[in-house]
Amino acid sequence: MNNIKKTSRNNMGTIGMIIAAFVIVQILKTAGMINSQMDGLLVPLCVYATMAVSLNLVVGILGELSLGHAGFMCVGAFASAFFSKVVEQSMGTFPRFLLAILVGGAVAGVFGFLIGIPVLRLKGDYLAIVTLAFGEIIKNLMNVLYVGRDAAGLHFSIKDAASLNLMEDGEMIINGPLGITGTPFDANFVVGFLILLISTVVVLNLTNSRTGRAIMAIRDNRIAAGSVGVPITKYKMAAFTLSAVIAGCAGALYSHNLSSLIATPARFGYNMSILFLVFVVLGGIGSTRGAIIASIILTLLPEVLRFMADYRMLIYSIILIVMMIINWNPKSRAWIQKHRPGNVIRSRREASEAGKEGR
């Protein structure tokens, strides 16, 4: 059936785009054409693109608005950095970082599951508000969390460092508002690329399967999905948890790229969650490829525009508006679709989609 071929061709396009971008960057790097400022942006780019993939799963594919995704990233970042600190001496770099990423993903997944149980009973705005609160709570919780280690083992406190009662040889791991310092610099562009690639493949393959169709059925019409026997709670939980796992992995990548990990509002606050949402909306809700592209453009823009000094954010917002119009205006969408390579094969579906947009 050409339906499968078509969607898998579309998926291959997205995956090909990620690989191509990676190869180009690697070539430029070897040729020395990437300055240190750009080089420093490569890992954050992967982090944000992965977050865009993660949030798109909840907002675009499951159809629920989450405003607390930075919270899951925060959980993943702290869990993985904590793990790396604890086992720093006893393991080699590669297995340690691999495990740290898995730990970050797993812990965030557990949080996603637990939060999902009450939250997914809510709908629309209510769900958005609760996830927003979750993001803020996690961030603030990290700011009062003290964890130390000495010969007797691990000590926890949510009061202050002194109440840990560490022995002489004790070492602070999470130091409240000072966060985690000295996490090993394990993250690099190759690992970041792999995390992004794997997340994208998982989300795309899952979307174009029995599971993904069930999730999208719930998005399109919950009552009808129930009437044909799709277990609604199960699939909502699955999508939400998977999204949290991916966000946790992105968080692990993020924390291993920082000398000191602090749960500041700038890093894990409300604005960050909104930024991720902007990636998804700008990329065209539900389009993984669009979300990735939007995340890369919007991460690079402020840096590229740095020479404009005070006008930087002004230009940024204008570009944001222009992108929004180009991406969502029916006429411009039709134009883009008409001039996209390979449109002969896809023309039929696109024609119907353009018709839908034009309504």
Added chain:
Amino acid sequence: MALLEIKNLSIQFGGLRAVDDFNLTVEKGDLYGLIGPNGAGKTTVFNLLTGEYKPTEGVIKLEDKDITGMSTIDINRAGVARTFQNIRLFKDQSVLDNVKIGLHNQFRYSPVAAVLRLPSYFAVEKQMNEKALELLAVFDLDTEADTLASNLPYGKQRKLEIARAMATNPKLLLLDEPAAGMNPNETEELMEDIRFIREKFGMTILLIEHDMRLVSGICEKLTVLNFGRILTQGPTRDVLSNPEVIKAYLGDD
């Protein structure tokens, strides 16, 4: 043993008894009509039957199995599928995918197989496509398999909804005003299709309809509801000539 047996079914919304002491027996292979003026409680009966509402009183049995109070999902798995008065399709998905979602519980493979694109994924997807196209062909929709559901004309959307319900392999099919908004030609086609699926799949059908041409054309038995209570029930001809029924529809002199 009757396929569907409803006894003393009632539901109370605050002070309103929307359905009161409703009894119905549908035998296997029946084409049964549920009619009545607007607001009589017909769709409420469907919502009770499919678990959308929980009854205040009464018992619903499907092949002697008590399904009262079960969830929508479990009732569908037990063998009841429905369509909706206001069409509820998965609008942003293709016609084919709409039916494949109906096949959700019929064909399985693990999410891991989907992510890793294992052979079982391709094998089962192929079976699903074949089965879905077969169902779509019954309703002449197979040529539009790739169209987005929302781009179908109205009459075809109604048919797609029936195809999707059929995909869940039900024992009992509930059609809520299948001909609403259709022109006479489309209604004629729909009647053919309903007769066809009943014969080909041996389907038992319970339908709500206002179009009397359809009701008298294909239903063998009728139950008439008025103000949540049964006015009369029996063979179509007897029911439609009943003066009480005419009065309920046309009003008193």
